Ligand SMILES: Nc1ncnc2c1ncn2[C@@H]1O[C@H](COP(=O)(O)OP(=O)(O)OP(=O)(O)O)[C@@H](O)[C@H]1O
């Protein structure tokens with residue numbers, strides 16, 4: 040690469056990362072350039088690590104960095120070397136590579152597969168390379184049994200660890216699928232320009248994925264982030280608590296203490312906070328459209344439960360039921376939580392869609408005593424009432440009894456009030472916040488949770 | 491200090507640390523660019539160990555500041571030796587108060603703490619600021635100052651500037667988000683769980699008597715546990731502990747009984763143990 044080419048590559052990479060919300064200053068870019076000079080271009084993986092070390096500031100940024108790096112510093116240019124292959128030959132070689140767990144060979148095969156079978160269209164403006172098409176055609180998942188047999192045949196896998204084998208092979212196949220996706224992106228970028236592909240075709244960091252559009256894998260990733268996030272928030276709450284207890288001087292105790300110094304208040308006595316912690320009530324819409332959001336938030340609150348003297352959680356679709364016990368036992372099986380709640384609690388009456396009015400009314404009526412002057416209530420949901428009565432008096436009633444009521448809405452603010460959304464009506468009675476992704480949620484929770 | 495990334499890896503290995511390409515590359519760059527290295531990652535993946543190994547390789551003294559909630563300037567930077575000052579004052583030589591004061595605020599009465607120690611003197615040093623996330627935000631401000639200028643101002647003595655900058659390693663478990671400003675000063679390195687091959691080599695290095703075959707099984711089981719949704723998945727430290735336990739028990743292969751009986755070495759929560767036992771098809775624990 041020429042010096043100009045290199046500089047251009049680097050600024051392109053930095054621009055794409057910035058477009059994904061990574062804050063990268065000039066200082067880091069200069070460091071990255073020095074890293075490139077010190078490392079050279081002979082080993083692409085070292086270059087990758089060097090640029091990551093200089094440009095990134097946190098672990099969560101890495102899943103965005105890697106695919107963007109792959110576009111700006113691609114493994115190769117153009118189509119792979121070698122003769123075009125047929126499907127069976129490719130599957131044979133893939134089975135062998137999976138058996139040997141040979142990542143480099145799998146990468147080579149991914150390139151061949153995309154080249155041979157991933158192309159579509161026949162005009163320069165509309166054609167491209169599709170990983171989906173490649174994988175549909177190659178169907179690597181159907182190699183599982185074959186790979187298992189050949190690993191067993193090689194021996195060395197008898198005994199206890201044999202039970203791990205299937206999952207391990209699945210992970211290898213999953214890795215191959217990712218290689219195919221990366222290769223398809225690389226080929227498309229060659230045609231359409233990498234700047235555009237880097238912005239459009241690279242998924243955002245998990246904490247910026249919209250709850251409403253998150254896929255299964257992304258939700259699983261979010262669930263894994265619950266414990267670390269909870270720890271982070273717990274320290275933030277502790278800091279807020281410390282700050283709140285600092286500074287307020289207990290006048291009475293200061294004067295009493297001053298008797299020994301002849302009435303001169305030498306040592307101010309700081310007021311100790313009452314040790315009682317606040318109470319929390321969660322009302323969660325768990326209907327299909329917003330369940331990803333509710334499940335995540337419930338897990339997060341459960342992980343934070345020792346910050347509060349009491350946490351009660353209620354779930355609803357169009358009927359409402361308490362699910363606190365399910366949640367207490369739910370931490371051991373987070374991915375099953377949503378299903379269990381929907382199986383074991385009574386959440387629907389004679390139809391299956393959300394009805395905020397009925398559910399909120401049921402809460403006010405049956406569980407009114409769950410809310411008192413020390414309680415902060417969070418309502419989670421999109422406020423889409425399916426055209427039924429929003430039951431504003433019930434919300435007003437809850438708001439009067441509680442210390443605070445917050446409503447977290449996973450919909451974009453601009454959507455509030457469109458169609459059957461009663462969001463603006465509710466927002467007049469209680470403080471409503473847009474909460475579209477984990478990043479917004481953790482900021483809100485850190486700020487709004489009572490201490 | 492190093493000519494190439496390979497040399498970093500080779501010399502760290504001699505010091506008993508097996509570096510992944512990411513670790514070796516970042517250590518190489520931290521040395522080349524003269525920047526502090528911020529190492530983040532789960533507990534027990536060798537963050538602290540890395541700093542120790544770098545010190546050994548560099549023939550440098552390791553100066554360690556262990557952070558905890560409540561650590562302050564007098565623990566991190568310096569403190570006056572009040573007891574000694576009082577003794578000196580009451581010894582009351584024949585001199586004016588001004589003379590006494592000049593004397594008791596001299597180097598002799600200064601107790602240097604790690605941050606000051608690390609920038610004084612000409613010998614090579616590695617400054618390890620361990621578990622930075624445990625310290626309060628105020629200490630972060632202090633670190634920021636020192637890592638920017640490598641100088642410390644002691645009002646009574648003047649400014650002390652490093653004649654030789656230490657190699658700085660900060661570690662964090664990310665229990666608290668470190669400030670953006672501090673991150674910007676540093677090269678960033680995430681150490682995650684090693685890949686299978688590397689972990690096997692670590693286990694065999696740290697637990698010499700273990701057979702190749704058992705090391706492989708151990709690492710595979712640990713890998714499977716890390717794929718489960720557990721409260722706390724086992725780290726490298728636990729893998730090593732488990733391997734040691736198996737060796738002590740004289741086990742030469744894994745079977746249901748031995749795994750079931752020793753799962754507690756890998757997993758610390760009872761519900762994790764139950765869950766893992768079920769997923770691994772062990773009979774009731
Ligand atoms: N790459 C490695 N090479 C050699 N030993 C390693 C490696 N990684 C981890 N270890 C071993 O793992 C154990 C744990 O390492 P260490 O205490 O440094 O972890 P840590 O990341 O600092 O954990 P914590 O966050 O709990 O402080 C040590 O016994 C160390 O020797």
Ligand SMILES: [Mg+2]
Nearest residue numbers: 537538539620
């Ligand atoms: Mg440590």
